[in-house]
Amino acid sequence: MGSVEDLFRDYLGKHGLKITRQRELILEEFLRSPSHLSAEELYLRLRSNNPNIGYATVYRTMKLLAESGIASERHFGDRQTRYEPNISEEHHYHLICNNCGKIIEFEDDKIDALLKSAAKEYNFTLSHQRLELYGLCSDCQRESMQSS
Amino acid sequence: MGSVEDLFRDYLGKHGLKITRQRELILEEFLRSPSHLSAEELYLRLRSNNPNIGYATVYRTMKLLAESGIASERHFGDRQTRYEPNISEEHHYHLICNNCGKIIEFEDDKIDALLKSAAKEYNFTLSHQRLELYGLCSDCQRESMQSS
DNA sequence: GTAGTTGCAAATCATTTGCAGTAAT
DNA sequence: ATTACTGCAAATGATTTGCAACTAC
Numbered sequence: 001m002g003s004v005e006d007l008f009r010d011y012l013g014k015h016g017l018k019i020t021r022q023r024e025l026i027l028e029e030f031l032r033s034p035s036h037l038s039a040e041e042l043y044l045r046l047r048s049n050n051p052n053i054g055y056a057t058v059y060r061t062m063k064l065l066a067e068s069g070i071a072s073e074r075h076f077g078d079r080q081t082r083y084e085p086n087i088s089e090e091h092h093y094h095l096i097c098n099n100c101g102k103i104i105e106f107e108d109d110k111i112d113a114l115l116k117s118a119a120k121e122y123n124f125t126l127s128h129q130r131l132e133l134y135g136l137c138s139d140c141q142r143e144s145m146q147s148s
Numbered sequence: 149m150g151s152v153e154d155l156f157r158d159y160l161g162k163h164g165l166k167i168t169r170q171r172e173l174i175l176e177e178f179l180r181s182p183s184h185l186s187a188e189e190l191y192l193r194l195r196s197n198n199p200n201i202g203y204a205t206v207y208r209t210m211k212l213l214a215e216s217g218i219a220s221e222r223h224f225g226d227r228q229t230r231y232e233p234n235i236s237e238e239h240h241y242h243l244i245c246n247n248c249g250k251i252i253e254f255e256d257d258k259i260d261a262l263l264k265s266a267a268k269e270y271n272f273t274l275s276h277q278r279l280e281l282y283g284l285c286s287d288c289q290r291e292s293m294q295s296s
Numbered sequence: 297g298t299a300g301t302t303g304c305a306a307a308t309c310a311t312t313t314g315c316a317g318t319a320a321t
Numbered sequence: 322a323t324t325a326c327t328g329c330a331a332a333t334g335a336t337t338t339g340c341a342a343c344t345a346c
Contacts, residue, residue, distance in 0.1 A: 052302095054304070055306080056303065057302060059336060082337085093266070126281055127284070132278045132279075136272065137271070137272055166321070170298080202327060227309075227335095271309075
């Protein structure tokens with residue numbers, strides 16, 4: 001079954017909230033969109049097919065998705081809150097430049113394996129993870145050499 | 149010497165920025181305060197000893213501390229950006245329970261080594277890192293079995 | 297029918313910015 | 322001297338909220 005959709009319906013049910021067409025539309029669009037979208041970007045995408053969906057509804061629904069554990073809120077350089085699906089299958093990690101904010105995504109099976117075994121050691125069943133390495137990218141290292 | 153202070157002075161120097169009394173005061177207060185303070189909270193603390201320090205100056209300086217790698221911006225439940233000192237010597241990672249919020253800290257030299265080599269591969273000079281594993285702790289796994 | 301939801305517009309509030317005076321280089 | 326910095330007040334802009342109409346239950 002569409003397990004993520006079911007998870008959301010379960011969450012709504014258990015909390016006395018209702019399953020509405022807007023909530024389903026927003027979840028679907030969120031799942032099919034690239035990661036790291038902001039509420040506004042999601043709103044614009046939805047808007048093109050559903051001209052009368054509300055701005056506030058997207059905000060409210062994204063908040064629900066975060067509370068239900070389906071999405072995580074993330075903050076990068078800019079002012080907006082961005083959302084990322086919590087899909088345990090995908091393990092991509094981030095290198096983030098302290099200076100220019102550039103974000104490089106990478107994957108690493110050996111890291112994956114170590115994380116799994118660390119979780120096991122503490123009897124955790126992993127749902128998702130976040131790994132961020134901060135530092136200076138090669139461009140910004142060069143830059144900070146020049147300015148004397 | 150007070151290495152963090154020196155780091156900051158270096159950063160300022162290399163970027164053609166000036167070392168001012170306000171910047172030094174803010175860094176000192178940041179270092180002696182509990183972690184996870186917001187710019188506003190820091191401003192209020194500073195204000196009590198330095199009645200005419202400006203709100204905007206605190207914001208601008210915290211931004212510099214983040215850019216220089218001395219502090220990290222974090223976001224928790226509320227709307228404010230909170231700051232955390234980056235102590236590069238310490239590499240502790242977090243296991244966080246989705247259900248009860250329990251946080252377990254752990255360390256792992258093998259993970260450390262892999263992270264370092266991943267950064268190297270992309271020509272990043274690492275300043276600090278964040279690793280969070282989300283899932284269900286052993287207690288909460290048991291619990292979720294019960295509810296059908 | 298009842299209680300939660302929506303879309304809109306207005307409000308909020310953390311953060312940013314313009315500016316004239318001040319301080320570091 | 323020159324250029325960056327500060328404090329203030331005003332501006333910005335992402336997010337939230339009040340409300341009357343609507344929809345899921």
